[in-house]
Amino acid sequence: MASLVGNALIGQSGGPTCVINQSLVGIVEEALSKREIKNVWGAVHGIKGVLEERLIDLGRETKETLEAVAVTPAAALRSVRKKPTREECEKALAIFKAHDVRYFFYIGGNDSAETAHLLNELAVAQGYELRLFHVPKTIDNDLRVTDHCPGYGSAAKFVACATAGDDLDNRSLPGIKVNVVMGRNAGWLTAATVLARQRDEDGPHLVYVPERSFSLDAFVGDVDRVFKKLGRCVVSVSEGVHTADGKLLLESKEIDSHGNVQLSGSGALGDHLADVIKKRLGEKLRVRADTFGYLQRSFAGVWSEVDAAEAREVGRTAVRNAVSGDRPHGSVVMKRLASGKDYRVSFEVAALENVAKVTRPMEPHFLAGDNGVTDAFHEYARPLVGKLPTLGRLSDLPIRR
Amino acid sequence: MASLVGNALIGQSGGPTCVINQSLVGIVEEALSKREIKNVWGAVHGIKGVLEERLIDLGRETKETLEAVAVTPAAALRSVRKKPTREECEKALAIFKAHDVRYFFYIGGNDSAETAHLLNELAVAQGYELRLFHVPKTIDNDLRVTDHCPGYGSAAKFVACATAGDDLDNRSLPGIKVNVVMGRNAGWLTAATVLARQRDEDGPHLVYVPERSFSLDAFVGDVDRVFKKLGRCVVSVSEGVHTADGKLLLESKEIDSHGNVQLSGSGALGDHLADVIKKRLGEKLRVRADTFGYLQRSFAGVWSEVDAAEAREVGRTAVRNAVSGDRPHGSVVMKRLASGKDYRVSFEVAALENVAKVTRPMEPHFLAGDNGVTDAFHEYARPLVGKLPTLGRLSDLPIRR
Numbered sequence: 001m002a003s004l005v006g007n008a009l010i011g012q013s014g015g016p017t018c019v020i021n022q023s024l025v026g027i028v029e030e031a032l033s034k035r036e037i038k039n040v041w042g043a044v045h046g047i048k049g050v051l052e053e054r055l056i057d058l059g060r061e062t063k064e065t066l067e068a069v070a071v072t073p074a075a076a077l078r079s080v081r082k083k084p085t086r087e088e089c090e091k092a093l094a095i096f097k098a099h100d101v102r103y104f105f106y107i108g109g110n111d112s113a114e115t116a117h118l119l120n121e122l123a124v125a126q127g128y129e130l131r132l133f134h135v136p137k138t139i140d141n142d143l144r145v146t147d148h149c150p151g152y153g154s155a156a157k158f159v160a161c162a163t164a165g166d167d168l169d170n171r172s173l174p175g176i177k178v179n180v181v182m183g184r185n186a187g188w189l190t191a192a193t194v195l196a197r198q199r200d201e202d203g204p205h206l207v208y209v210p211e212r213s214f215s216l217d218a219f220v221g222d223v224d225r226v227f228k229k230l231g232r233c234v235v236s237v238s239e240g241v242h243t244a245d246g247k248l249l250l251e252s253k254e255i256d257s258h259g260n261v262q263l264s265g266s267g268a269l270g271d272h273l274a275d276v277i278k279k280r281l282g283e284k285l286r287v288r289a290d291t292f293g294y295l296q297r298s299f300a301g302v303w304s305e306v307d308a309a310e311a312r313e314v315g316r317t318a319v320r321n322a323v324s325g326d327r328p329h330g331s332v333v334m335k336r337l338a339s340g341k342d343y344r345v346s347f348e349v350a351a352l353e354n355v356a357k358v359t360r361p362m363e364p365h366f367l368a369g370d371n372g373v374t375d376a377f378h379e380y381a382r383p384l385v386g387k388l389p390t391l392g393r394l395s396d397l398p399i400r401r
Numbered sequence: 402m403a404s405l406v407g408n409a410l411i412g413q414s415g416g417p418t419c420v421i422n423q424s425l426v427g428i429v430e431e432a433l434s435k436r437e438i439k440n441v442w443g444a445v446h447g448i449k450g451v452l453e454e455r456l457i458d459l460g461r462e463t464k465e466t467l468e469a470v471a472v473t474p475a476a477a478l479r480s481v482r483k484k485p486t487r488e489e490c491e492k493a494l495a496i497f498k499a500h501d502v503r504y505f506f507y508i509g510g511n512d513s514a515e516t517a518h519l520l521n522e523l524a525v526a527q528g529y530e531l532r533l534f535h536v537p538k539t540i541d542n543d544l545r546v547t548d549h550c551p552g553y554g555s556a557a558k559f560v561a562c563a564t565a566g567d568d569l570d571n572r573s574l575p576g577i578k579v580n581v582v583m584g585r586n587a588g589w590l591t592a593a594t595v596l597a598r599q600r601d602e603d604g605p606h607l608v609y610v611p612e613r614s615f616s617l618d619a620f621v622g623d624v625d626r627v628f629k630k631l632g633r634c635v636v637s638v639s640e641g642v643h644t645a646d647g648k649l650l651l652e653s654k655e656i657d658s659h660g661n662v663q664l665s666g667s668g669a670l671g672d673h674l675a676d677v678i679k680k681r682l683g684e685k686l687r688v689r690a691d692t693f694g695y696l697q698r699s700f701a702g703v704w705s706e707v708d709a710a711e712a713r714e715v716g717r718t719a720v721r722n723a724v725s726g727d728r729p730h731g732s733v734v735m736k737r738l739a740s741g742k743d744y745r746v747s748f749e750v751a752a753l754e755n756v757a758k759v760t761r762p763m764e765p766h767f768l769a770g771d772n773g774v775t776d777a778f779h780e781y782a783r784p785l786v787g788k789l790p791t792l793g794r795l796s797d798l799p800i801r802r
Contacts, residue, residue: 016570039801065794068794295563300790394462
């Protein structure tokens with residue numbers, strides 16, 4: 001395809017991750033190396049920044065600043081949760097034309113892929129040549145086509161470390177502990193709480209994900225069984241668990257413009273489950289609940305080195321494909337070439353419409369019954385979190401009298 | 402003083418920390434090097450394990466196991482929340498005599514110091530020669546006499562990293578964010594959420610501690626003022642905040658045998674504050690609350706290297722003093738010799754009764770008004786958390802048209 005000369009614009013959208021800025025920096029450094037790209041700009045707060053023409057120059061940032069930004073959590077360009085209307089898409093495209101923006105990279109999840117798809121359809125309809133890429137990120141890991149999503153490995157490492165430490169805390173002071181994990185549609189992140197387990201008796205002992213319907217009776221029965229056996233019980237529950245009729249356990253009234261209910265930023269689900277356990281199993285039991293909350297996606301200084309490197313490469317891949325023009329638009333996906341110790345992936349391009357809107361649940365072979373995960377899930381997820389801390393334990397040797 | 406030959410016993414008590422096992426290993430390695438100490442044993446679950454004679458041999462653990470345990474969060478010996486009765490103290494002492502325990506080290510907070518004090522008083526009254534040390538730990542940093550407590554620096558690092566990341570997340574998707582931090586009697590840990598701030602506009606913008614009485618009206622007014630100025634607001638609130646009449650904002654009915662109310666393990670306080678903000682400032686505002694919960698004291702893989710080294714040395718110091726007999730019983734305290742870049746401490750011994758029971762609030766010169774901390778607090782706390790992650794930010798340079 002003929003080369004296309006113009007300016008490049010980057011936006012970040014949706015809930016940020018710890019490595020979303022790796023993708024940003026990957027795009028910037030690759031774009032700066034291409035003679036087809038005149039300027040590399042950022043839109044502040046994603047599509048909202050495009051519409052308000054809040055554009056900043058990324059090409060003039062120092063290498064040092066960019067590398068510091070790459071290891072900093074949250075969206076350096078700032079983010080937005082907004083699905084543009086048809087009129088807003090037209091306005092955005094007019095702004096692209098006015099600024100000779102010929103390359104647009106939108107870093108985000110499936111909602112952002114939808115925004116990218118809408119803009120692309122309109123550009124095609126208007127005959128405006130635009131190379132447009134969705135660059136995936138999401139701690140939820142719920143994008144289709146790709147093996148896994150940049151952002152997931154780091155969040156998975158966080159929840160694995162949090163759960164392993166919390167399980168040891170619960171071993172110190174035994175009781176029942178409920179931990180609520182992010183993931184409104186899929187259980188990928190909740191399932192990852194198992195990844196630092198070392199022994200059979202280690203928690204989490206029970207894992208509940210939205211892919212299985214949730215019954216309070218079964219839940220209380222499961223907890224009671226584990227508690228009677230081990231004298232303690234650590235539970236991981238996805239914020240998105242719902243009953244057999246599809247209702248979320250706790251429905252909130254706050255809904256964003258993509259139609260998503262607010263689940264995070266509240267301890268209500270965990271507190272509710274702790275209350276139910278106490279009421280049914282005994283008010284004197286030591287029952288605690290924590291909601292891991294925003295720390296899962298924003299904690300400063302903890303990330304998966306594998307995830308960080310992949311997030312960077314996903315950004316670079318988008319630019320390479322956009323500039324070569326072989327695939328003028330699409331979403332970057334990873335294909336797994338090998339697992340285990342030889343783990344590696346290739347970076348490819350999928351059609352936008354195959355990534356947008358619809359989310360990907362955990363496949364059945366990753367789930368064990370209604371409250372656990374399989375070895376296949378361990379094999380899938382373990383390489384993504386990189387190095388985990390070494391945890392030691394006393395041997396509890398008898399004393400010699 | 403004459404040398405005393407016998408066995409050494411170690412217990413861990415109260416809420417664990419990320420470095421409480423550093424103190425354990427410090428005691429074990431120092432005790433193993435002393436010819437006066439025949440065996441080094443651990444009591445499983447603290448004083449409860451003593452009473453049940455659940456003793457394990459620590460002297461036969463490998464160096465490798467001990468070093469792995471040292472960097473593992475939570476109490477490797479397992480913990481307990483229990484204040485022994487007079488009868489139980491007598492029973493414990495009888496067990497010490499039966500096993501020729503002449504050295505007892507109890508790692509814990511002020512409640513554990515009280516237990517140690519009770520045991521010591523009884524040993525003195527009975528004329529049983531016992532070298533008995535309280536080895537301090539608490540993320541709350543609320544022990545008297547010592548400059549600061551082992552465990553605080555690591556928890557302070559955790560909440561500083563959590564808040565810095567969360568603040569960037571809030572900068573990405575602006576709104577009002579309330580973070581609830583542990584500390585039932587003192588605001589030390591809540592105050593530490595400021596330690597990774599880099600710029601004036603960085604959060605946390607407001608900090609509420611139990612040392613100042615809390616008014617919902619003032620709180621809402623403060624949040625409104627910051628939000629109007631910055632378009633967002635990140636707040637740190639101690640779980641122990643209370644109104645002017647001394648009542649906790651949310652009282653729970655669960656009380657342990659030391660008379661402590663259960664505050665942690667519930668999202669109720671954060672959710673309540675978020676609700677109040679929405680009701681008074683507008684239901685459409687994006688308001689979120691997180692309760693940092695048990696992650697503050699148990700997250701695997703994040704600790705302050707300064708705190709870890711001090712926790713180890715505090716354990717060693719207890720053994721050295723116990724064996725030399727110059728101070729046959731007491732609590733190990735740290736005295737600060739220099740602050741800033743030259744930060745260093747000495748390790749000394751205080752009387753048990755000066756550390757037990759009563760807690761230490763933040764001194765007034767660390768607090769700025771009702772909702773902030775002073776530079777003096779930064780100077781005090783910054784050396785304790787060790788290395789913090791580098792956080793980068795874009796320069797937001799204008800584009801050239």
